[in-house]
Amino acid sequence: MNASTRYNRQIILPEIGEDGQRKLAKAKVLIIGAGGLGAAVLPYLAAAGVGEIGIVDHDVIELSNLQRQVIYKTSAVGKYKVEEAKAMISEFNPGIKVNAIAEKLSGKNAISLFENYDIIVDATDNLSIKYLINDACLITKKPMVYGSIFRFQGQVSVFNYQDGPTYRCLYPEENNKVLNCEDAGVIGISVGIIGMLQANEVIKMILEIGEVLNGKILVYSILNNEQQKYDFDKNQAFEMNEIEFHKKYNSDKNHxxxxxxxxxxxxxxxxxxxxxxxxxxxxxxxxxxxxxxxxxxxxxxxxxxxxxxxxxxxxxxxxxxxxxxxxxxxxxxxxxxxxxxxxxxxxxxxxxxxxxxxxx
Known part of the structure; x- marks a missing residue:
């Protein structure tokens, strides 16, 4: 199948062209979470021709997921999300490589996984995992594309990009009392919009075009179609090395x-x-x-x-x-x-x- 035909409509954009398409083909992106956000991010990165995509999730598909995780079929309930996502994408665009990683992200595997990719996408709804992703990105020097949903509002930002601010610069306190989607409720449209905005940040970084949300957070409300963008600065006081990372995330005390x-x-x-x-x-x-x-x-x-x-x-x-x-x-x-x-x-x-x- 002719790649230039598949990607013709974006190749003709002067900001992309053949060179940009080659950049996309060489890129490696890791998506943490194959739930609502991941289900929105994944198809658009695959459709754009991102050459290698990894998906990390240890969960299986439940009936209640289908309201917002729109890449899964009812017949797939009970199956691993990453395996079903890989099968869908492989049929959708057989020209790219998809790695299905049916593991829970942890302090034991985060660094070794992140080292194999260029960009890390946070498609989770678990605050403690977001801090883990942030800290592993710091160690491996990878940008983190952040997405978050609370009911009808979503947030998008890019952390650790070109030595820019991190997640801890914006949210220094590890507050785990915030409800996740399962507990607080969510409408599928919210995760769809925020997931596509995350995919947009990934593609801009790969192509080196536009203005990346580096040191900025976009807040979007689907109820009134309002969005605000806020600036935040890097906190130079926070640093973490690999020894500190393993002490924090692999200590028996934290189990x-x-x-x-x-x-x-x-x-x-x-x-x-x-x-x-x-x-x-x-x-x-x-x-x-x-x-x-x-x-x-x-x-x-x-x-x-x-x-x-x-x-x-x-x-x-x-x-x-x-x-x-x-x-x-x-x-x-x-x-x-x-x-x-x-x-x-x-x-x-x-x-x-x-x-x-x-x-x-």
């Missing part, structure tokens, strides 16, 4: 233990176990454990005296994100026997309908 829903099944009647729900009170479904207590994550530190440091505590939220943050908080307060229930209520309700009362 949050999890327990599976299947394992919980064996302990729901154990008197020595407390089930701690850190969701907000208006969240459904309600799960009524015999030994259960609800303390929303935002209130947990102020109400921590309600808990016994010596008790075995299993923490859960809607999807398993906030519960990990709660476990970290409890560990800092000398709680020793705490675990996060993997997958949260969304996973729990698949196993426990017969054993406990679940109100939809």
């Amino acid at each position: 949050v233990q999890e327990i599976s829903s299947e394992a919980v099944l064996n302990e729901i009647d154990a008197d020595e176990v407390l089930f701690l729900d850190v969701r907000n009170e208006d969240e459904f479904p309600k799960v009524n454990f015999k030994n259960g207590i609800q303390i929303p994550l935002m209130n947990l530190e102020n109400e921590i005296e309600k808990l016994n440091t010596n008790q075995t505590i299993y923490v859960f939220c809607q999807s398993g994100i906030r519960s990990k943050t709660a476990v970290e908080l409890l560990q800092k307060h000398q709680f020793k026997n705490v675990k996060s229930i993997a997958g949260g209520v969304l996973k729990l309700k698949q196993f426990l309908k017969e054993e406990i009362k679940i109100e939809q």
